[in-house]
Amino acid sequence: MSQENTLHETLAAVIDPLTEWSLGDQGSLVCAEERDDEVRVTLDLPYPSLLGEAALRAAVEARVRTFTTKPPRLSFSQTVKAVPVPGKQKIPGVANLIAIASGKGGVGKSTVTVNTAMALQQAGARVGILDCDLYGPSVPAMFGVEEQMVANREKKLVPVDVYGIKMVSMGFLMARHQALSWRGPMLHKMLSQFLFGVDWGTLDYLLLDLPPGTGDVQLSLTQLAPMAGAALVTTPQKVALRDVMRGLEMFKDVGVPVLGLVENMSYYACPCCDERTYVFGRDGGKRLAKRYEIPFLGEVPMSRRVPSALGSGEPLMLRAQTDAAEPGVATLAAAFRDVSARLIGRLVVAEPRFAVGGPDAMEV
Numbered sequence: 001m002s003q004e005n006t007l008h009e010t011l012a013a014v015i016d017p018l019t020e021w022s023l024g025d026q027g028s029l030v031c032a033e034e035r036d037d038e039v040r041v042t043l044d045l046p047y048p049s050l051l052g053e054a055a056l057r058a059a060v061e062a063r064v065r066t067f068t069t070k071p072p073r074l075s076f077s078q079t080v081k082a083v084p085v086p087g088k089q090k091i092p093g094v095a096n097l098i099a100i101a102s103g104k105g106g107v108g109k110s111t112v113t114v115n116t117a118m119a120l121q122q123a124g125a126r127v128g129i130l131d132c133d134l135y136g137p138s139v140p141a142m143f144g145v146e147e148q149m150v151a152n153r154e155k156k157l158v159p160v161d162v163y164g165i166k167m168v169s170m171g172f173l174m175a176r177h178q179a180l181s182w183r184g185p186m187l188h189k190m191l192s193q194f195l196f197g198v199d200w201g202t203l204d205y206l207l208l209d210l211p212p213g214t215g216d217v218q219l220s221l222t223q224l225a226p227m228a229g230a231a232l233v234t235t236p237q238k239v240a241l242r243d244v245m246r247g248l249e250m251f252k253d254v255g256v257p258v259l260g261l262v263e264n265m266s267y268y269a270c271p272c273c274d275e276r277t278y279v280f281g282r283d284g285g286k287r288l289a290k291r292y293e294i295p296f297l298g299e300v301p302m303s304r305r306v307p308s309a310l311g312s313g314e315p316l317m318l319r320a321q322t323d324a325a326e327p328g329v330a331t332l333a334a335a336f337r338d339v340s341a342r343l344i345g346r347l348v349v350a351e352p353r354f355a356v357g358g359p360d361a362m363e364v
């Protein structure tokens, strides 16, 4: 066996901390070569490399050092993997659809969606958000935009582009205080239009911000949308944690892998000293995730700096770029970045499932 083969095999066994998969199984080890003066390693990651590069670099460098005293030189590229969803119509140009859901209203699902989208975009991904809350769209307000969507020549809706994120929301079609009172079939038709009648361009991730609960919109989406996985958002209160189970059951029933649980407003983080106060008790989300054998994606602190709707229309992750020195902002941004990275790590290893209820499951 040649020295090169041995080096390749040694590095192929390194576990990527983000996906918990070996580089060999993940297909990420492009080349490992021992030269006279260094060891060159080329890695192609199935996710935006910035999400996991630092931890992986440390793991690979440590393994190279067990093999030789020559210094390692690593280079990274990324090819975002599309998780296949058999039995569902694909959305042209969209690699992965991820649902962000909650059993209960007001737990911060839209906040998590918006900031996760921004974290992924800042890591180099092409990202879109579909605001599926047709009755109470909140995404436009979170970005402080009041634009109207228009159709292009092919009669496809053109998403509103804010900070490089492509967004579709009922809020971009209706006047601000207009109320909607549609029944199931009409909602179904509109959601189908929002998924397949939009010129999404090329997206690595399209995040679906679902309304709370398990009603008509959720039912339609599970029938229509080729969801690669879903994340559930909760708060630490017992009543919110109980409602998570309903969401969990819904996704299980339709064969959508649950990528994990995010606990929002987990603790109050003092902006001055970063001290944590667990107002509603500690580790409720973690324990629930363990009990139901789903990954725990992380805790997001409660802070008055999170609500973008307070007037600025500037999501926290954007503030983290423009004003990183503001007290508390870096901690919050790190929390959203960790959640996003873990979410995508779980997506990479999500088992493709045969989705229940194809595109024609319900007549519109």
Ligand SMILES: Nc1ncnc2c1ncn2[C@@H]1O[C@H](COP(=O)(O)OP(=O)(O)OP(=O)(O)O)[C@@H](O)[C@H]1O
Binding pocket: 102, 104, 105, 106, 107, 108, 109, 110, 111, 112, 133, 136, 138, 211, 212, 264, 265, 300, 301, 302, 303, 304, 306, 307, 308, 309
């Ligand atoms: N980590 C946080 N710290 C402080 N406030 C937060 C946090 N997360 C969310 N909020 C605030 O809580 C309120 C509800 O958040 P959000 O709209 O994201 O929840 P939701 O679950 O999407 O609600 P809905 O059920 O209406 O869809 C908003 O005012 C938001 O700004």
